[in-house]
Amino acid sequence: MGLKPGESSGLSVAYIAVPEMELKAAGQRYTYLERHSQCGVYMYEALFRGFTAKLPVDADGIVIDYPQTFSRVWN
Numbered sequence: 001m002g003l004k005p006g007e008s009s010g011l012s013v014a015y016i017a018v019p020e021m022e023l024k025a026a027g028q029r030y031t032y033l034e035r036h037s038q039c040g041v042y043m044y045e046a047l048f049r050g051f052t053a054k055l056p057v058d059a060d061g062i063v064i065d066y067p068q069t070f071s072r073v074w075n
Contacts, residue, residue, distance in 0.1 A: 003032040005040075015048070024048070039064070 001009050008031040015026035027047035033054070034041045042055045056064045065071045 001030060003030065003042075005032050005035050007032055010047070 003009060008029055010027060010029040013026050013028055015024045016022070017024060026049075029045040029047060031043040031045075032040065033043055038059045040057050040061075042057060043052060044055050045052050053067050055066060058064055063072075
């Protein structure tokens with residue numbers, strides 16, 4: 001998305017509701033909160049369901065930890 005700290009951007013994504021297996025359009029917003037030398041932190045907002053999470057990312061912008069969903073395993 002090319003965001004700088006403090007900037008936000010919204011987008012529409014395809015969301016598959018489980019267990020219904022229904023395809024829906026879903027609004028999301030990402031706000032770049034902080035940048036560190038080798039990582040950063042984004043605020044993710046699922047606008048369609050009122051969910052938010054702080055997502056730490058690595059230097060390539062790949063999520064390191066998604067609360068209550070997954071954590072990256074380092075080799």
